[in-house]
Amino acid sequence: MKLVTFDAGRVGYVEDETVVELDCASTREFFERGSRVPETGERLALADVRLRAPIVPKKFFHTAGNFAAHHEELQAVDWSHPVHKGIVFFQNVDAIIGPDDDIVYPEGLTKELDYELELAVVIGKPGKFFGPDEASSYIAGYTVFNDITARDIQRREMESGVFSFSKAIDTFCPIGPWIVTADEIPDAHALAMELRVNGDVRQSGNTSDLLLTLPQLVAHHSPQGYSAGDLITTGTISGVAAVQPNPFDFYLQPSDVVEASIEGVGTLRNRVALWRDAHDTEPYSSDLYA
C-alpha cells in the first residue's frame, strides 16, 4: 500500500491513479490503530490531489555514517570529530516538508546547501529494548528522505562534536512522496538509490551497502523507545556535494530541482526556492552564524 497524506491533511492510499480516502486524522493515527482504519468512501483522482509529507512522526531518529562509501569519503572532509558508527541524533519534525514543496534557501545562514539521499524506515507499533530478531515486526514501511544540510554550519557544530542545527532549519526535511508498506518491498536490502539535481545524477548506490542492516538499526535505536509512526533514517550514500573536489560547483542553488529516488519506494521531488520567494523579508541572518 502507498499511504499518503494529501490536501489539508487527509489520509488515504493510492490505488492505480486513484486516492482512496481513509477515515483517520493522520498517518500517525493510522499506525497507532494498527493500520486497521476504515475507508471514508471518497475516491479522488491522484492528479487532483496535492500530496503532503506522508507523516509527521512523534520522533525522527537520524543515523549517521551507515554506508561504507559515504563514511570513507567523509574522511576527506576532515571533520574535527570522527563520526562513529551508531551515532544517533534527532531531526526537528517541524522542518518536514512534502513532495513538490520548496526547500527554502536561507541565504543569510548558509552558503553550502547540500543534499543527502536516505531511506527512511517507518515504525509501525510501540516498543523498546528489542533485538534484530524482533525488529522486522516493527518495520511498517518506507519512505524517501532528503537530509538537507548546511555544511558550513555543520562544520562549526562539529567543532563541538554535535550536528543538529545544520540539518534542522525550516524546510530542510523533505520526505515522501508516500509511505510504501513493508509488504510491498520484498527485499529492503536490495533497493537502488539515486539522487539527481536538475537531472544530473549526483548520488547513486544501493541499500545492499548498508553497514548495519535495517533490523540491526531498528534494534539499535530501540532503547530510546518507539511510538507508532516514528521514523528512522538509515544514512546516506556517497556523492554529497561536500566531498567533491570542487564542492561549490555541487552545492544546491536557488531554482535547482532535486529528485531523490529509491527503487520500489518512489521519487521525492523538491525545488530550491529563493528566500524572497518564500518570505516577504530580507533573508534571516544571525551573528552567531555570520
Next chain:
Amino acid sequence: MKLGTLRGRAVLIDGDRALDVGPSVRAVLGNLTHLSRLTVDDNDPRFTVDELSAPVPDPRQVFAIALNYAPHAAEAGYTAPDQPLVFTKFPSCLTGPVSVVALPPGGHTDWEIEVVAVVGRGGRNIAEADAWAALAGVTLGQDLSERLTQLAGRPAQFSLGKSFAGFGPVGPWIVTPDELPDPDDIAFSSTLDGVPLQSGRTSDMIFSIPKLVAFLSSVCELYPGDLIFTGTPEGIGNRMDPPRFLEAGETLVSTAEGIGTITQRFL
C-alpha cells in the same frame, strides 16, 4: 476473507466479530488488496447474523439465471438451454440473511435456493479463465418467486414476480474464493420447518460461474458489487404433486457449505 454489511457499514468478518472497513461494501469490492492486509481481532465488536444487511445492499445490477440445472429444467418442463437464460431481480427486493417476508395475498410464493456470485473488479468481455479474478466471491440467496405473477404474461416476464418486497434475501456474507476448497463445487441445501426441500452442488450447473461471467460480460459491463443469482436445482414447490407453496408461519432455512446459513420466516 468474509465481507458483509453491518448497520450500514462495510465490515470484515471473522467468527462473530466484525471490523469496520468503510461505508460501502460496493466501494471496496473493486480491489481487495487493501482489505487482505487486515485481520479481525479479539478487540473488534461482536455481532449477530440477524444484524447483517444484504452483503451488497445496493448493487447496480442483479442478474439471475433460469434453468441452470438439468433436472430443474426438466421438472419445469423445458429442455436444457444452449445459452444462459437471464432475468433480473430488482434490487429493492434484497434483504439481509435473517428476514421476515410478507407473502403477497393470493399468491403462489415459491422457494429457489441459489448460490450468488458477487462481482469484484468486474469489467467487459471477461474470459472464463479470468472470471474468478473478476469476482469478489460468493454468497447465498433465495430467489423467492410468486409464480402467478411470474408466469402471467405471454411470453412470461419473470422479473416482477421475483421482486416483491423481501424476495431477495442474501447472505450472510461474501466469502472470497480462496476460502473455499473448490469455488466451482459448492454444496447447498434448504429445509422448510426442518423438512428437506432442495439440495445441490454448483458443479452440476449447466453454465458454471465462469461461463456465466463470460456470457454476461460479453453484453453488460459488470460493476463491483453486482450480483449473479446462478440458478436453482430441482425441488421447487411449483413442480411438486400437488404444488406446494409457502405459508404464513413457515421458516425456510438455506445453507451453503463454506458460506453459511440464511433464514426466512413468512407472514
